[in-house]
Each structure stands twice: as structure tokens, then as C-alpha cells.
Amino acid sequence: MELLRDLTLILLATTVVGHYCTRIGIPAVIGQLLVGVIVGPAMLGWLSLTHSLESFAEIGVIILMFIAGLESDLQLLKRYLKPSVLVALLGVLIPVAGVYLVGMVYQLNTVESLFISVIFAATSVSISVEVLKEMNALNSREGTTILGAAVVDDVLAVIILSVLISTTGTAVGTTAASSNLLLTTLEQLVYFAAIYFVVRWLAPYMVQIGQRLMIPMGSTLMAIILCFGMAYVAELVGLSDVVGAFFAGIAISQTSAKETVDHHIEPVGYALFIPVFFVSIGLNMSFTGLGKQLGFIAVLTVVAVLSKQLGAGAGAKLAGFTGASSLAVGAGMVSRGEMALIIAQIGYQAKLMSASRYSAIVAAIILATLLAPFLLRWTMDRVRKTAE
Template identity: 30%
Template sequence: MAQLIQDLTILLLVSLPITVLFHRFKLPTVVGFLVTGMLIGPHGLGLIGDLESVEHLAEIGVILLLFIIGLEFSLSQMLKQLGRIVGTGGLQLGLTAVVCFFLFSAMSFPVNQSVALGLLIALSSTAILLNMLNERVELDTLHGRIAVGVLLFQDVCVVPFMLVVPLLAKIETISGWSFLWAFLKAVGAVGGVFFLSRLLVPRALGRIVQVGKREHLTLFVIFIILGTGWVSHQIGLTLAMGAFIAGLILSETEYNHQIILDILPLKEYFVSVFFTSVGMLMQVEVFLEQPGFLLMLAAVVIAVKAVMAFVAALLAGTAPRIAFIVGIRLAQVGEFSLILAAVALETGVFDSRLYQQFLIVSILSMIVAPFLIQVSSSLSLRLFKGGLAADSGTQSKATQVSDHVIVVGYDTVGQNLSKVLREVQIPFTVVDLDGQQIKRALVEQCHGFYGDATQRSTLLRAGIRQAKMLVVSIQELKALEQVVRLARQLNPNLYILVKTRLASEVESLTQAGADLVIPAEFETSIEIFSRVLREFGMPHNVIEQQVELMRLEGYRMLRGLSLNMDSLANFSTYLTASLSRSFLVLEGSWANGKTLRQIELKTKTGATLIAVVRNQEAQPNPIADFTIEVRDVLILFGSHAQLDQAHRLLQDGPSTKSESRARVN
């Protein structure tokens, strides 16, 4: 035990400065962990020289890591996307395994090793990809959802793989009964997960939460991990696979969020332990014996995985550019592959040299993976400039109208905006790369079509040259920039509004040509503090000033409060609703020192002054010669539009534009 604690201390002591350095230079931390392992392991500086300790660390790391990965997955979400998951995932797994089998057979590997290598290489890294998608806020993008779906399918397939690999050691004597028994055990494991997650565990957790304390919940979670691991070991699976199954079981309970909150602070520690221990297992001398061959083999493996995933996504109906991104994201060898390789070594399918060669190729693919993920979006935009051409012989309705709105992305923002535009009878068309979203748009009687808005032909089909406004609501930053840049080239007079995720992305989108960029994270915080101030009765113009200051401090694009999405759903009602609002007169207010007769509030804005509060005393219906003073609170009545004009008049003074609007109202 003392040796294990010493090894963990050394691991953390060395990995911390290296990962800080990697983070400072914006390099993936996973690569930092792998490099740390190579340095401190028995084949590096020898700070951790006991190979058995290294293997124990690797096993502990992967058990804890896979439990969290299983906990973050959702069986119900997987069932909702079953068609996409099985379609793309099955094609990717099958194509990659078959191509790798023939590749290694051509290199004179025995049949059992070729089969094992094909199965192992077909799996991708859930830990690396999910970490990268989380860091880049891309889990909700189309390519993110497809990639996660493929990972889900792969992780489910690990169960039968875990049972099949040991059978390959005696492939000459294997009978059909052996494969049938392995298949039945795999089905039993999956069925057990479903039974426990749906029936037994939720009820037990409910009882524990009702009668126990928080510590009891933690103890029950530990029991589930250990119990599932033991059962998994009894039926021929590994403890790591049992931990993943335990995570899946708990992910379907209503208490999974609390469990995640309790475990999440340790997630990075688990990641560091696992990937550092993987780096320690690599024998550098084996790599130095054949560096050229192993580098070439790693490049071939990465290329085969990327191409096969690309082809699988294409065959499943994904757009070429998105399929390319998915292919690049899945091009590395996964952590489950390393576990299966250890099983293959123990059962005699792999010898020690082949195991080391596979380990080196896997680590090289893991090191390269984060860099490939970082450039995949930009590279896809350069390679797929032709994109999805409009159907020949058909003319989109959008090109037959002018002054319409093009909505790119039919997410929550796109859906609510489309409802508003349809209600007020403003012509619009929807463009989305997700076929399911386009089907939904058509069901909701929105005109739209399937296409990649980063392509010139798609925007032309949408009528970009005749459009008055473009609203873009997609998650991928590089694609956002490309859409804005291309739209600005095709229509210099177009008004372009972009919804993005982060305030840090505003500048690049503005430079690309956007007129207005609304970062979701910043607008959410503004809306929250505006609501808080409003609940405390703060005058509207004071809130507006604070909002303006916040926006000027955070980003320079926005000049007024945005409506929330619930209000937009009833847009016409919102505009005509009457209500009261207060206005605090400041020293710089135009109305300060003027009489009501001079202000002509009703004539110029349509709003009515119903009272003035001065020195905490209300003066209802003040006369026309009443003089406004600093710190007076004016109580106004009217519609939203009238009150907004009244606030502008009282603060900034009259303008031709505001007077003409008042006459219209």
C-alpha cells in the first residue's frame, strides 16, 4: 500500500507541471499525461520502476474513468437515436474491422491475430473524444452527436469483444457453441444492465435517499461499482467493463446528477492516472528498434480509421463535410482497445512484442488525435467547397421572393424564430444539415431544405442575394465564420445576425462580417441580473444603463435588451400589451428641468404619464406646467413600443425618427 501511495504521489508531482505547461501553450492535456508516463515509467527515468505497480495504476485509472464515462452516458438517449447509432456505428465498426483484417493478413499475420487487431483498431477513444468535445463545447453539434452515437455503439460492442478475444487463442478448436455461449453472455450482460437500471436500482436508491443520509448514497454507489465489477469478472469480463456497466446502471436513475456532482471533481484525476499509466507501459526501446515502421503503421491505422468512419457516415446519410469531421474525430485507437490487448496478451493471442507494437501505435494515435480534432473543422471547410449542390431542375421557393429571412440551424432558437416569423407573416426559409431537424421543420409547416450553409450553392438556393436578413444559429465556430464570410460576399447589403456560445467568439465573427453577434452565455447573465433588478422595483432606464455598461464591457455589438424566447412565441400579443413602467430622472436626462407641456410625452410617444413620485410622495395626474426635477420617478403607462419610445425621449430628447414612429403607433 505504501508503494502504491508513493507511486501516485510521484505521478501527480510530475504530471502537474507538465500539464500546466501544455495548457499554457494550448496543447491537449491528454498528450501531457502520456508524455508524463513515458518520462517517469520503468522505460523512461524509472521514477516508477515496478511494472506491477504500473499495471495496477492503469487498472485503477481505467476502472474509475470508465465508471464516470458510463455515468455520463444515457441509455434512454441512446434508444432515441438507435437508428443513427446502429447505422453509422455498425458501418464504422464493420468496415474498419474488415479492412484491418485484410491489411494485417496481407502482412502475414496469423488469422487470429488479424481478427483481434481488426476488432481492437475499430474502437475509438471515448475518454479523449468526450474530453475534447466538452472542452470545445461541441457535444450539441451535429458531428458531436454522431460521433458520440458511434462511441456508444462501440462501447456496447466491447462486451461481446471481451468474450470473443480469448476464444481466438484456440481458434483451431473453436466450435459454434463457443461463439453462441459468448453471444449469450453478452446478451445477458446487456439485459442485466437494462433490468437493473430500469427496475431494481432506482427503487433501492429511492429507499436509501428517503431513510438515509448522503453518505449512504455514496456507500451504495461504491457497492454498485464493486458488485457489478465482481459479477462481470465471474462471467469473463474485466473489472473495467464492470465499472462501465455500473455507470450505465446509475445513469438512468433520478439521482445520477448528484452522483456526478460528487464524483466529477475527481474526474481529471482519474483521467491523469489512466493516461499517465498508459504512457508508462510503452517500451521506448521497442519503438527505437523500428521507428520508421511503427510511425508508418500508426499513420496507416489513423488513415484507415478516418476513411472508414467517413465512408460509414456518408452511407448513413450524413453530409460530406460533417462526415469528414466525424471521420477525423474517430481516427484514434481507444482505451477499451488497450484493455482488450491486455486480455489478448494474457490469453496468448498476442505475444509480448506484438502487444508492445500495438501499444506504441495506439499511443501515437492518441497523441496525434487532439491535434487532428483541432484542425478538422477548418480542414473540412477547405476540402468541401463544392458542398451540397441544389437539386437540378428544381427552384427553391426562397429564390422566388425577396426581403425574406434565411434561418440557418433549426435548433431551439431557429424553431422559436420561425414561429414568430410565421405568425407575423414574414417570408423565411430554413437551412439545416440535420435531416431530422428539416423533417421537423416541414412538419411544422416551415419552408426549408437540407443543405450545408457553408457552401455557396446552398446559400444561393436559399436566395441569399434577394434576402434581407440572415440568422445563423449553429454550434461550430469555424462553420459560423464561413457562413458569415460567404453570405457577406454574396450579398454586401444583407443584415447578418449570429447566435454564438461564448463572448470570446464575438470578435472573430464580427471580423467575418456579422452585423450583430449574440453570445448565449453573456446574454443569459444579462437577462438574469435584469430580472433581479426589475423584481426589486429598479427603474427601467437604470436597468437599461447597467445592461449597456455590461455589454460595452463584455462586447461592443449589442445596443438593446433582447426578448426572451417565451415572449417571442407570442410576438403580436407582446407588442400590443399595455403596462406601467417607471423612469428615474438623472442629471443628464433630457427631461430634467422641463415642464410636461414642453416634453409633449403623449403626442410624441403615445405613452401616458399617470403619476410623479418626488421625495417618496406620489403626485397623480400632474398638470401641464409641472416641472420635472432630478430624482423624480415618472410612472408611465402604454404598450412596450410606446414605453420604449418614452424612455428614449425622456433620456435623450426628441428625434424625427421617434416622432414618426409615434404617429404610426
């Protein structure tokens, strides 16, 4: 019964706040994030992130990235592959260096500083996707590059995290971890190779089966099965489930059922699961014990935002983007969201950071995530004005 109460409160609050945010020209996703902060442990304490809400949020981000893949132009993604790789590489290296220096300045040990830098190397593109969709810019040059770079960024973050964990173990543990790292890398390569098979044969075959089923929305059901299946396998090989969901959307977008599936899946996602996901990020926020670390949080947030903005933006500039477009691409990579929170949780459980630092890092992640939609909206508006 508590789940029904929580869902009612979340949907009511996000509906009202989203309406007024849109009315005054603020991305609705900002309102949803702030709802989580206000009604969660940070302020009113009406909601906490229960296991049930976490499950709804997980489905929400999977559906969101599936829709992003569904509405993406595969030819544009291929065309902007090189810029995406450059954006991802510099968008990882510069934040790693910048955040590591922050750790050293605040006298964290080497392992903790390295781990924090890995946390802020990650990008959560789901929030950027929502802003780009609101602005009808998902298939723009900037939007396509952001989507492509986010996938590469995710793979790089997983590899760096695996290397870090393997190098902080004992001699025996390091050997085992190195073997696991090699195996994981091979599994991920096989996974990406298998995506071609899914796009070329499996997705069209599943859609054909769905169209022949004597049940309502057969094609949509088969598309959801493919989405959840690819998300699950992505997690098995050490990738984020959103990577699998995104490529499942790409696969379905190449079939005749694209419009039908898109028409059916959006109401399900946006009416229930996606708002819960955005609220869940705000629910992670807590002000307990943060008073003495406000300086650390402020510096970490500023460096996290600027290093990603400048690093990813520099990658776009090297790829031939204009100054305004480079800023927009950088802004689209600033959001850390669930990817950074997941990596932080892994490190906390592995005792790679203290409890007090963990709370401060979560606060910095959420602050950077809250700033990201404003930056992206502002920079994309500049791109449009420059083009006029």
C-alpha cells in the first residue's frame, strides 16, 4: 500500500510542477528532480528511495533510453561516430585529471582521489535526452553526437573502473581481477558485435512475429521484450542497462513497426515510470552531515561541471564543430545522474571511500545533474540563434 501512496504523491507532484516549469520556460525534468529533493530526505522527508521505487526508476530510465534509440537516426549516428569518440575521450580524460587534483588538494589518499575521478568521468545522458526531446533537437548534429558520445563514455567509465579495482587489490586478487577485466572486455566486444545481428535480423523477425500474434499490441510487446532482454544482457557483460535499451530502440527503429511502437511506448513511460526515475535522483539527496563539507562540495561541483563541459566541448571543437555547437555538446555531457550514483555506490560498498565523503559526493553529483539541463537549454538556444 505504501507503494501506491508514494506513486500517487510522485505523479501528482511531477504533473503540477512539470506544468508550471514548462509554462515559465524551464525544462520539466528540472521540476521532477526538484520534487525528489523537496519531498525526499533532504527536506520534507515524505518519501524515501524504497526498493520498489528503485525498480520503477530502473524501468523508467530503460524505457527513456529505448525511446531515445527509437527516435534516433541511425545514419546520423554513423555519420557522427568520429566526433562522438573524440567528445567521449576528452570528456573522460579531463574530468579524471581535474577531479583527481581536487582530491589531492583536499588531502584524500591516492585511491580515493582516483575513484572519485572515475565517478565524475561518467555521463548520464538520460536527462540530456529529455531536454533535447523537449527542444525537438534529438536528431540534430549536437544531439546525435551527445548520444553517440554517451555510449562510448559509458564503456570507457566501465573499463577505467575495472582497472582501478584490479590495481587496488592484493597480488593474488590483482591477477584474478586482471583476468576478469580481460574476460569482461571480450564479452563487451562480443556484445557490440552482436548488435549488428540484432539490428539486421533479430529485431525484424521479432516484429514479424508480433504482427502475427492474435493479441493487442503484439509488435510493441515484442519490442519491449527485446528492450528488456538487451538491457539485461548489457548488465551481464558489465555495461549499463541503458546501453542495451538504447541499441534495442535503434534496432526497432529500422523496422516497419517503429511508429506503432513509439506511439504505444511513450504513454507508458511518461505517464508512470520516467517521472519516478527523475524523482528518484532527487531522493538520493540528503543534507545530513554536509555542513562541514560545503567547500569541498562546491569545489567538486564546479570542477565536475567545467571539466566535462570543457573536455567534451574541446572534443567537439577538434571534430570541426562551431564554438556554439561545441558548448552545446559539452553541456549535454555534464549530467552525471544514475551512472555516477551507481559507480559511487560500488565504491562505497568496496570501501574505496569513507561514509562522510560518500554523502558529499552524492550531493555534488546531484548538484551537477540539476545544473546540466539549464546549461544544455541555454547552449542549444545559442546554437539556434547563431544558425538564424
